[in-house]
Amino acid sequence: MKLYEQVADELRQRIDRGYYRCGDRLPSIRSLSREHGISIATVQEAYRLLEDQGLAEARPKSGYYVRPRPATPAMPAISRPAQRPLEVSQWEQVLDLLCASEQPGILALGRGMPDIDAPSLKPLQRALASGPGTSGHRGLAYDSLRGSQELRQQVARLGVDSGCRLHPDDIVVTTGCQEALSISLRAVTRPGDVVAVDSPSFYGTMQAIKAFGLKAMEIPTDPVTGISLDALELALEKWPIRVIQITPTCNNPLGYTMPDDHRRQLLSLAQRFDVAIIEDDIYGDLSYAFPRPRTIKSFDSDGRVLLCSSFSKTLAPGLRVGWVAPGRYGEQVLHMKYVGTAACATLPQLAVADFIAEGHYERHLRRMRAQYQQSRDQMIAWVERHFPAGTRISYPQGGFLLWAELPGDADSIRLNERLLAQGIRIGPGPLFSASGKYRNCLRLNYSDKPDARIEAAVRKVGEEATRMLLELNRVA
Amino acid sequence: MKLYEQVADELRQRIDRGYYRCGDRLPSIRSLSREHGISIATVQEAYRLLEDQGLAEARPKSGYYVRPRPATPAMPAISRPAQRPLEVSQWEQVLDLLCASEQPGILALGRGMPDIDAPSLKPLQRALASGPGTSGHRGLAYDSLRGSQELRQQVARLGVDSGCRLHPDDIVVTTGCQEALSISLRAVTRPGDVVAVDSPSFYGTMQAIKAFGLKAMEIPTDPVTGISLDALELALEKWPIRVIQITPTCNNPLGYTMPDDHRRQLLSLAQRFDVAIIEDDIYGDLSYAFPRPRTIKSFDSDGRVLLCSSFSKTLAPGLRVGWVAPGRYGEQVLHMKYVGTAACATLPQLAVADFIAEGHYERHLRRMRAQYQQSRDQMIAWVERHFPAGTRISYPQGGFLLWAELPGDADSIRLNERLLAQGIRIGPGPLFSASGKYRNCLRLNYSDKPDARIEAAVRKVGEEATRMLLELNRVA
Numbered sequence: 002m003k004l005y006e007q008v009a010d011e012l013r014q015r016i017d018r019g020y021y022r023c024g025d026r027l028p029s030i031r032s033l034s035r036e037h038g039i040s041i042a043t044v045q046e047a048y049r050l051l052e053d054q055g056l057a058e059a060r061p062k063s064g065y066y067v068r069p070r071p072a073t074p075a076m077p078a079i080s081r082p083a084q085r086p087l088e089v090s091q092w093e094q095v096l097d098l099l100c101a102s103e104q105p106g107i108l109a110l111g112r113g114m115p116d117i118d119a120p121s122l123k124p125l126q127r128a129l130a131s132g133p134g135t136s137g138h139r140g141l142a143y144d145s146l147r148g149s150q151e152l153r154q155q156v157a158r159l160g161v162d163s164g165c166r167l168h169p170d171d172i173v174v175t176t177g178c179q180e181a182l183s184i185s186l187r188a189v190t191r192p193g194d195v196v197a198v199d200s201p202s203f204y205g206t207m208q209a210i211k212a213f214g215l216k217a218m219e220i221p222t223d224p225v226t227g228i229s230l231d232a233l234e235l236a237l238e239k240w241p242i243r244v245i246q247i248t249p250t251c252n253n254p255l256g257y258t259m260p261d262d263h264r265r266q267l268l269s270l271a272q273r274f275d276v277a278i279i280e281d282d283i284y285g286d287l288s289y290a291f292p293r294p295r296t297i298k299s300f301d302s303d304g305r306v307l308l309c310s311s312f313s314k315t316l317a318p319g320l321r322v323g324w325v326a327p328g329r330y331g332e333q334v335l336h337m338k339y340v341g342t343a344a345c346a347t348l349p350q351l352a353v354a355d356f357i358a359e360g361h362y363e364r365h366l367r368r369m370r371a372q373y374q375q376s377r378d379q380m381i382a383w384v385e386r387h388f389p390a391g392t393r394i395s396y397p398q399g400g401f402l403l404w405a406e407l408p409g410d411a412d413s414i415r416l417n418e419r420l421l422a423q424g425i426r427i428g429p430g431p432l433f434s435a436s437g438k439y440r441n442c443l444r445l446n447y448s449d450k451p452d453a454r455i456e457a458a459v460r461k462v463g464e465e466a467t468r469m470l471l472e473l474n475r476v477a
Numbered sequence: 478m479k480l481y482e483q484v485a486d487e488l489r490q491r492i493d494r495g496y497y498r499c500g501d502r503l504p505s506i507r508s509l510s511r512e513h514g515i516s517i518a519t520v521q522e523a524y525r526l527l528e529d530q531g532l533a534e535a536r537p538k539s540g541y542y543v544r545p546r547p548a549t550p551a552m553p554a555i556s557r558p559a560q561r562p563l564e565v566s567q568w569e570q571v572l573d574l575l576c577a578s579e580q581p582g583i584l585a586l587g588r589g590m591p592d593i594d595a596p597s598l599k600p601l602q603r604a605l606a607s608g609p610g611t612s613g614h615r616g617l618a619y620d621s622l623r624g625s626q627e628l629r630q631q632v633a634r635l636g637v638d639s640g641c642r643l644h645p646d647d648i649v650v651t652t653g654c655q656e657a658l659s660i661s662l663r664a665v666t667r668p669g670d671v672v673a674v675d676s677p678s679f680y681g682t683m684q685a686i687k688a689f690g691l692k693a694m695e696i697p698t699d700p701v702t703g704i705s706l707d708a709l710e711l712a713l714e715k716w717p718i719r720v721i722q723i724t725p726t727c728n729n730p731l732g733y734t735m736p737d738d739h740r741r742q743l744l745s746l747a748q749r750f751d752v753a754i755i756e757d758d759i760y761g762d763l764s765y766a767f768p769r770p771r772t773i774k775s776f777d778s779d780g781r782v783l784l785c786s787s788f789s790k791t792l793a794p795g796l797r798v799g800w801v802a803p804g805r806y807g808e809q810v811l812h813m814k815y816v817g818t819a820a821c822a823t824l825p826q827l828a829v830a831d832f833i834a835e836g837h838y839e840r841h842l843r844r845m846r847a848q849y850q851q852s853r854d855q856m857i858a859w860v861e862r863h864f865p866a867g868t869r870i871s872y873p874q875g876g877f878l879l880w881a882e883l884p885g886d887a888d889s890i891r892l893n894e895r896l897l898a899q900g901i902r903i904g905p906g907p908l909f910s911a912s913g914k915y916r917n918c919l920r921l922n923y924s925d926k927p928d929a930r931i932e933a934a935v936r937k938v939g940e941e942a943t944r945m946l947l948e949l950n951r952v953a
Contacts, residue, residue: 092812132605142593177818177820183816205816205819208815317617319616321822337688339572339684342659347797348825
């Protein structure tokens with residue numbers, strides 16, 4: 002542990018033990034420097050770390066203060082999906098959500114879109130504009146089947162942050178994370194196979210399960226610790242499961258980050274039953290904790306984890322730059338990439354590689370982590386204020402997506418239809434289930450900086466939900 | 478028929494009837510203008526059309542001459558593939574070919590790469606560089622599921638040239654033609670289904686057939702008129718064929734263009750047996766005939782043709798901008814695109830749309846058609862000069878790929894291995910067959926402007942093939 006990390010750790014312990022309470026002024030940089038006999042710069046670094054971890058905040062000309070942490074709201078209970086493998090439905094609902102954001106004037110509150118207005122993205126626009134000039138014909142020629150060498154080098158380097166030792170040749174670049182997930186699924190399954198998934202689960206993977214003639218076995222999932230290992234073990238014993246597909250870090254839609262010991266146990270289960278794991282890490286770099294959580298892949302000793310990610314949530318989705326580290330399934334994954342798209346667009350890859358190599362990625366991440374964490378607290382406050390009493394909400398550990406569970410028989414699909422007339426779209430819960438469960442749940446996006454327009458939209462969602470519940474009670 | 482087309486038609490008839498022979502000077506622009514009482518500009522337009530059709534050529538300060546047409550070389554016989562549906566093999570060979578062009582210093586004579594050095598592509602580089610500035614955030618946001626509206630409008634407009642009336646909403650943009658073919662196949666089949674293909678056939682589609690658990694029924698194919706309709710009819714009667722996948726225009730690898738009456742008959746067969754047609758038109762705009770041939774899609778009245786194409790051969794493959802007009806299978810195709818890649822990179826689409834809208838595409842096509850046609854004649858001359866006696870070669874009607882059939886027991890896979898030591902890669906014939914047929918055949922690319930390096934390579938291929946045949950004779 003480095004010196005500044007030791008100092009930060011000591012301050013964190015003092016906060017945890019209540020020596021400094023929420024809103025208290027923390028020791029000045031000068032006094033800490035004297036107290037520990039260390040440089041001003043080291044203390045500043047320690048405070049920057051505490052800021053990254055959401056524990057301290059700087060107030061101009063005044064010093065550092067303990068950051069107010071909102072009381073954790075009531076969270077949803079562990080999910081109870083169907084106890085058998087199912088075919089996936091809900092494509093119409095997904096299509097509806099995808100098309101919603103294409104309509105002008107609609108506030109797409111349900112979509113998984115990051116904030117692309119951040120000034121820290123400007124160097125990326127510059128890299129994109131200079132690419133055709135600096136890369137000459139590279140940008141026009143076929144990219145290599147694995148993807149650009151420059152980008153794979155940067156991805157391998159970033160892997161260290163999540164505990165992975167990857168060689169550039171361990172990585173296959175893809176057209177977004179969706180292609181990474183899709184070719185991974187196809188590489189390890191045959192039609193008719195069963196895929197175990199966390200539940201609720203990302204609809205993009207669920208629809209791929211449907212399209213490839215697979216069945217989804219939804220596993221009960223805890224909104225704090227993730228997929229239930231006991232339930233998973235029972236399912237592995239009972240059904241011919243070929244692969245476990247989960248999003249353990251900054252889960253979509255629940256926002257939890259699975260503890261390390263659960264990750265190790267999950268891996269042991271996969272080894273015992275000899276199944277593969279497809280680990281979706283697309284929001285991992287947006288974890289509010291610093292350093293970011295380790296991936297399951299980082300514990301993997303026999304190459305059974307296919308780690309999938311992209312720059313769609315951390316940078317921008319329109320680039321379509323994703324990647325997979327397929328472990329022992331490399332050859333099958335390459336074949337599936339070849340038959341699916343043959344190669345990725347070259348210029349966006351080179352621009353992203355450039356952006357990372359010049360240090361812009363870490364800077365951008367630091368900014369977005371802090372912004373999204375603040376926006377989370379604001380969004381939670383608004384939902385608590387405007388949604389019907391009895392609403393339960395997730396407490397995301399990263400990313401920019403909130404999950405809300407409405408009380409009673411509220412119906413998020415009908416709610417969504419009603420909101421359309423008011424120019425608002427939410428992410429209805431049934432999208433996240435093979436069988437249309439979570440009808441009383443919805444997903445909200447808080448990537449945009451909180452403003453009056455967004456609060457007004459959240460209020461309208463809450464009012465419409467309250468009205469719906471009143472109508473239901475009247476009928477009953 | 479327009480006035481300049483009438484004039485061109487009359488000249489063509491005079492050439493065909495032998496009034497003007499190969500190398501003869503054609504009437505001057507001034508005299509034709511007087512003779513027909515029409516403007517100089519109209520005569521110039523007529524001559525431009527004859528140039529496009531490869532019938533006339535301009536000589537500086539001298540006028541127009543009848544273009545020398547080389548005697549058609551001996552062509553391969555109609556193919557005789559296996560008479561039953563087969564699983565596809567040959568992935569290792571394909572991988573080998575794909576990786577060959579990534580090795581520095583290797584002349585990849587077998588790859589399907591266009592000439593990206595043409596000066597008429599410069600406006601495309603400019604459009605790519607200005608995109609991030611002019612499109613603002615568009616380039617970073619998710620593209621719509623169907624693809625950018627601007628590009629779909631331009632593709633619909635271009636469709637008129639091949640006789641199609643397409644609405645922008647009839648088109649789905651894809652990550653290259655490979656994704657168009659791949660999602661089309663998946664949209665109309667289930668694992669275990671049989672796909673009828675021309676033979677030899679593009680290995681990208683063949684590998685997709687393999688990956689999706691389908692079987693390929695290779696149909697005998699004539700190197701001038703394309704797939705045998707009699708053999709296809711027999712196959713449709715005998716096997717549970719779900720879809721016919723062919724490349725009827727500037728076929729890869731044989732180079733033929735199927736006559737219009739064959740296209741109509743093929744469509745009738747598809748209607749009678751109620752199967753879909755996946756029409757790969759990726760080389761269609763590079764047809765040496767002007768106006769370009771009609772697509773099968775242009776005759777389609779009940780939406781059973783899925784027309785697939787891209788700008789990878791006409792412009793540049795690194796863009797990964799392709800498209801499909803899926804007819805009645807639109808919803809399934811959208812679903813397959815969503816689960817495969819979700820969306821395409823935005824900026825390359827906008828750059829291509831811009832390039833077409835400003836008229837650069839037609840100019841570039843005119844240039845490349847003429848260049849490739851000249852290169853074809855040069856490549857044929859070199860192959861006739863350097864390859865073993867008895868070699869048969871295709872006579873491509875468009876594109877930039879030549880197919881050569883070596884005599885006797887020549888083995889193109891071993892030939893390819895031997896050539897590697899000399900820095901040359903060819904496209905071995907077995908890649909183009911489900912079952913590894915066409916072992917004595919190979920594909921050559923003539924997109925680069927003919928130069929001494931390429932002739933030296935063709936000579937080496939010929940010498941090595943001759944050596945191989947001598948060795949085989951000695952053993953026998």
